[in-house]
Amino acid sequence: MSEIQRARPRIGGGDKKFEPILYLDGVSVSFDGYKALNGLSFYVDPGELRAIIGPNGAGKTTMMDVITGKTRPDSGEVYFRGDTDLTKLDETAIANLRIGRKFQKPTVFENHTVFENLELALAGNRSTRASLFFRLSAEQSDRITTVLDTISLSNLQDAIAGSLSHGQKQWLEIGMLLIQDPDLLLVDEPAAGMTDAETEQTAILLKEISATHSLVVVEHDMEFVKALDSKVTVLHEGSVLAEGPLDMVQQDQRVIEVYLGR
Numbered sequence: 001m002s003e004i005q006r007a008r009p010r011i012g013g014g015d016k017k018f019e020p021i022l023y024l025d026g027v028s029v030s031f032d033g034y035k036a037l038n039g040l041s042f043y044v045d046p047g048e049l050r051a052i053i054g055p056n057g058a059g060k061t062t063m064m065d066v067i068t069g070k071t072r073p074d075s076g077e078v079y080f081r082g083d084t085d086l087t088k089l090d091e092t093a094i095a096n097l098r099i100g101r102k103f104q105k106p107t108v109f110e111n112h113t114v115f116e117n118l119e120l121a122l123a124g125n126r127s128t129r130a131s132l133f134f135r136l137s138a139e140q141s142d143r144i145t146t147v148l149d150t151i152s153l154s155n156l157q158d159a160i161a162g163s164l165s166h167g168q169k170q171w172l173e174i175g176m177l178l179i180q181d182p183d184l185l186l187v188d189e190p191a192a193g194m195t196d197a198e199t200e201q202t203a204i205l206l207k208e209i210s211a212t213h214s215l216v217v218v219e220h221d222m223e224f225v226k227a228l229d230s231k232v233t234v235l236h237e238g239s240v241l242a243e244g245p246l247d248m249v250q251q252d253q254r255v256i257e258v259y260l261g262r
Helices: 003-007 060-067 091-095 114-121 128-132 138-150 166-178 196-209 222-228 246-250 253-260
Strands: 022-031 034-044 049-053 075-080 099-102 184-188 214-218 231-236 239-245
Touching: 022 060, 034 060, 034 075, 034 239, 049 222, 060 184, 060 214, 091 099, 099 166, 114 138, 114 166, 138 166, 138 196, 166 184, 166 196, 196 214, 196 222, 222 246, 231 246, 231 253, 239 246, 239 253, 246 253
Parallel strands: 049 214, 049 231, 099 184, 184 214
Antiparallel strands: 022 034, 022 075, 231 239
């Protein structure tokens, strides 16, 4: 029995509070003979902020694709909140489970205001008729105000999204996920292309969000990962190479050879 199997409570039994919110065991994915994931196994606890690092081709994007239903694994288990088998669901069904994913390049509605972007991201009926007659409730308006404050864009709520800096667009997209109140957020390289000040602010933002949500953050910037002050999982050739605090994995000779020493 693997270490992860010993650590994981039995699915469908026991106190749910002690079950991982995300659990992968033995996950493998091949593309034309190339193994993008090779027996990948790790888990994330509820309310945990986890950083995922590794060289290009380590399997980070494929891992996120598997979790969100974009890619079906050849083998292995992927469970959410204890007993929900993600390998049996499509992308839409998984998104409806309150799993949010943010890609590296921000995708916001450039011609709408910051406030309108958050309004459009609100979960609910988005049929043509419903959209025509949609009116914000007081509760929804308060929710937008709270998220604006969290992402530090309250003073820019009337600004056109296309006029924002790259970092501010990243924060807005994170806000568009937050407005849907996901249980798990998957965030891909949020610090890419940011100024030093924006990078620092983004680390603060993600740590604040982790107080009420579970986050998995894929990142290359080691200073940013250090600022997150979280458990780190190092991927290499589709499986876990090392795991633990950043200081510990940085001293791992295998990690130095395949990643940090490059």
